[in-house]
Amino acid sequence: MAIWSNFFGKKPPKLGQPALSVQERVSALKHLPPFLKMVWQTNPRMALVNVVLRALRAGIPLAILYVGQLIIDEVVRLTQTTGGSTNYLLTLVAVEFGLAVVSDVLNRGIALIDGLLGDLFANQSSIKLMEHAAELDLDQFEDSAFYDKLERARRQTLSRTVLMSQVLGQLQDILTMVILAVGLAAFNPWLLLLLFIAVLPAFLGESHFNERSYSLVHGWTPERRELDYLRQTGASDDTAKEVKIFGLSGFLVNRFRELSSKFYLDNKKLSTRRAAWGSVFASLGSAGYYGAYVYLILQTAAGVVSIGQLTFLAGSFMRMRGLLEAVLNRFTSVAEGSLYLQDFFDFFNLQPRIQRQASAPTFPRPILHGFTFENVGFKYRNTEKWAIRNLNFTLRAGEKLALVGENGAGKTTLVKLLSRLYDPTEGRILLDGVDLREYNPEDLRREIGVIFQDFVRFQMTAGTNIAIGRIDEKENRPRIESSAQQSLADTVISKLPEGYDQIIGRRFSKGVDLSGGEWQKIALGRAYMRDAQLLILDEPTAALDARAEHEVFQRFSELTQGKTAVLISHRFSTVRMADRILVIENGQFVEMGSHEELIAKGDRYAELFRLQAKGYL
Numbered sequence: 001m002a003i004w005s006n007f008f009g010k011k012p013p014k015l016g017q018p019a020l021s022v023q024e025r026v027s028a029l030k031h032l033p034p035f036l037k038m039v040w041q042t043n044p045r046m047a048l049v050n051v052v053l054r055a056l057r058a059g060i061p062l063a064i065l066y067v068g069q070l071i072i073d074e075v076v077r078l079t080q081t082t083g084g085s086t087n088y089l090l091t092l093v094a095v096e097f098g099l100a101v102v103s104d105v106l107n108r109g110i111a112l113i114d115g116l117l118g119d120l121f122a123n124q125s126s127i128k129l130m131e132h133a134a135e136l137d138l139d140q141f142e143d144s145a146f147y148d149k150l151e152r153a154r155r156q157t158l159s160r161t162v163l164m165s166q167v168l169g170q171l172q173d174i175l176t177m178v179i180l181a182v183g184l185a186a187f188n189p190w191l192l193l194l195l196f197i198a199v200l201p202a203f204l205g206e207s208h209f210n211e212r213s214y215s216l217v218h219g220w221t222p223e224r225r226e227l228d229y230l231r232q233t234g235a236s237d238d239t240a241k242e243v244k245i246f247g248l249s250g251f252l253v254n255r256f257r258e259l260s261s262k263f264y265l266d267n268k269k270l271s272t273r274r275a276a277w278g279s280v281f282a283s284l285g286s287a288g289y290y291g292a293y294v295y296l297i298l299q300t301a302a303g304v305v306s307i308g309q310l311t312f313l314a315g316s317f318m319r320m321r322g323l324l325e326a327v328l329n330r331f332t333s334v335a336e337g338s339l340y341l342q343d344f345f346d347f348f349n350l351q352p353r354i355q356r357q358a359s360a361p362t363f364p365r366p367i368l369h370g371f372t373f374e375n376v377g378f379k380y381r382n383t384e385k386w387a388i389r390n391l392n393f394t395l396r397a398g399e400k401l402a403l404v405g406e407n408g409a410g411k412t413t414l415v416k417l418l419s420r421l422y423d424p425t426e427g428r429i430l431l432d433g434v435d436l437r438e439y440n441p442e443d444l445r446r447e448i449g450v451i452f453q454d455f456v457r458f459q460m461t462a463g464t465n466i467a468i469g470r471i472d473e474k475e476n477r478p479r480i481e482s483s484a485q486q487s488l489a490d491t492v493i494s495k496l497p498e499g500y501d502q503i504i505g506r507r508f509s510k511g512v513d514l515s516g517g518e519w520q521k522i523a524l525g526r527a528y529m530r531d532a533q534l535l536i537l538d539e540p541t542a543a544l545d546a547r548a549e550h551e552v553f554q555r556f557s558e559l560t561q562g563k564t565a566v567l568i569s570h571r572f573s574t575v576r577m578a579d580r581i582l583v584i585e586n587g588q589f590v591e592m593g594s595h596e597e598l599i600a601k602g603d604r605y606a607e608l609f610r611l612q613a614k615g616y617l
C-alpha cells in the first residue's frame with residue numbers, strides 16, 4: 001500500500017521533522033544488555049576470549065608510555081654522564097619492543113574474534129528473523145507498518161555486527177582511559193578537566209547529527225522500500241516481459257531517479273553540515289591539547305618535571321584526548337545503533353494472534369460432520385469493506401463443494417478462513433461442533449491441503465516442487481512420483497532433461513521454465529502429497545486448457561473419493577462435477593444446491609450457467 005500511495009505523491013519526511021529526543025535515545029540504550037546477551041549466547045567461549053584480549057589490550061598504552069618515559073630519562077642521564085652502561089637502556093627498548101609486538105598480536109586476535117563472532121551473530125539473527133516471521137499471521141504481512149519494521153530489522157544485520165564491535169571497543173577504550181587518567185590525575189587533576197571541556201562540544205555536535213541521521217533514515221524507510229521495489233521491477237525476469245511490452249522502463253527509472261536524488265540531497269545537506277561543524281569541534285579539541293602542552297613545557301623548563309615525564313604526560317594527554325573523543329563519538333553511534341535495535345526487538349515482540357494452545361481439543365479424524373459457518377463476516381486489515389458477511393452454511397464431511405461467484409466475490413477469502421490464515425471478524429466456523437479457533441492451527445493445517453491460484457513457483461527441482469506439499473517426505477521418491485501421476489505432472493516431468501531433478505524456473509542457471517499450465521500441474525501434485533482430510537483447489541487450473549482442466553478435476557474427484565473437498569473454478573463444466581455448489585456474491589450467500597437443483601431453480605446460478613454455455617463468460 002505504501003508503495004502506491006507514494007507513487008501518488010505522498011511526500012517523504014524532511015529534515016526539519018521532529019528528531020528523537022535525548023530521552024528516547026538514552027532509553028534506547030536499555031536494549032544494549034539484551035543485545036549483549038544475544039551476542040554472548042551466540043558463542044560464549046569466543047565472547048569470553050574477546051573480553052579477555054580486550055582487557056589485556058587496554059593496559060598496553062600506559063605501559064608503553066611509561067617505558068617511553070624511562071627510556072628518555074635514561075637517555076638524558078647517559079648524555080650527562082660519561083662512560084655509563086647502556087644495558088639498562090637497551091633492556092628498556094627491548095621491553096617496549098615486546099609490548100609493541102604483544103599489542104599487534106592482541107589487535108589481530110581481537111579483529112579476528114570480532115569478525116568471526118560478528119559473522120556467527122549475523123547468521124543467527126537472520127535465522128531468528130526468518131523463524132519469527134514464519135510464526136506471524138498472514139494479515140501482519142499485509143500491514144505496511146509491519147513491513148517497514150521487518151525491513152529495518154533485516155537491513156540492520158550488518159550494522160548490528162558493527163554495533164557489537166563498537167560496544168566492546170567502547171568498553172576497552174573506557175578501561176584504557178581509566179588507567180591513563182589515574183596517571184594524569186596524579187600529576188594534575190585540572191588537566192583532566194581541561195581535556196573534558198575540550199572534547200565536550202565535539203560530543204554534543206556528533207550526538208545531534210547522529211540523531212538527525214537516524215530520523216532521516218528512519219523516516220525514509222517506506223521510500224527506500226519503494227526504491228528497492230523499483231530496482232527489482234525494472235530489472236527482473238518476472239517483470240521483463242511487461243516492462244518491455246508497455247515500455248515502462250522510462251517510467252520506472254524516472255520515479256527511481258526522483259526518489260533517490262531526493263534522498264541523496266537530504267543526506268548531502270546533513271553530511272555537509274556535519275563535516276563543517278566537525279572541523280570546528282576538532283579545532284577546539286586541538287586548542288585544549290595545546291593549552292595543556294604549553295603548561296607542561298613550562299613546567300619542564302622550570303625543572304618541575306623531567307623530560308621523560310613531559311613525554312609521558314603529553315603522550316597521555318594526547319592519547320586520552322583521542323580516546324575520549326572516540327568514546328564520546330562512539331557513544332552517539334552506539335546510541336544510534338541501539339535505536340535500530342529497538343526495531344529489531346520490536347519485530348521480535350510482535351506476536352501472532354493465531355497461536356498454539358496447550359488445552360486444544362484433539363483434531364477429529366475422521367471429520368464426522370463437517371465445517372459449519374455461523375454468521376461469518378470478515379474484513380481485511382485496514383479496510384472498511386466486508387469481504388464476506390452473514391455467511392451461514394455447512395460444508396459436510398465427505399462432500400465436494402464448488403464455490404461460484406464473480407471476481408472479488410469472496411471465494412478465496414472463504415478458503416483462507418477455512419484454513420485459518422485469518423480468523424473471522426464476526427461469527428464463527430465450527431468443525432464438528434467446536435470453534436475452529438480452539439484447535440491448534442498446526443493440527444488444522446496438517447489436515448488441510450490447499451493449492452491457491454497464486455501458488456508459489458519455487459525455483460527448485462521439479463521433485464521438490466511437488467514435495468513442498470509435504471516437505472518431510474522430500475526424500476520419498478515413490479510418493480512424489482505417484483503424486484505427479486495423479487496430478488498429470490508426470491507428463492510434464494518426463495519431458496524435462498533431468499526429470500524430477502531438473503531445476504525449474506529461470507532464476508538459476510540450468511533452470512528450465514515451464515508454461516503456466518505445466519506449472520499448475522506440478523503445483524497440483526502438492527495436493528496429493530498430503531494425507532489431508534480437506535482438500536481445497538482454489539482455481540489452480542485456470543491456465544489449463546478446458547480439456548486438461550476437466551481431466552484434472554475428473555481425476556481429483558475419483559482420487560479423493562470420500563474426502564471433503566472445496567473446488568473453485570470459473571468453468572461450469574468443472575463446477576457441475578461437485579456434489580453441491582455454493583453461489584456467493586459480494587461476500588454474501590446467494591444459493592446452494594446440486595447443479596441440477598440450481599438449474600431447476602432457475603436463479604443466479606442458472607443464469608451464469610446459461611451465459612457461459614452461450615460463450616459470454
Ligand SMILES: Nc1ncnc2c1ncn2[C@@H]1O[C@H](COP(=O)(O)OP(=O)(O)OP(=O)(O)O)[C@@H](O)[C@H]1O
Pocket residue numbers: 142380381383387405406407408409410411412413414
Ligand atoms: N489482502 C487483502 N487485503 C484487502 N482486501 C482484500 C485482500 N484480499 C482480497 N481482498 C478483497 O476482498 C474481496 C474478496 O476477495 P477474494 O480474493 O476472496 O475474491 P475471489 O472471489 O476469490 O475473487 P477471484 O475470482 O478474482 O479470485 C475483494 O473485494 C478483494 O478486493
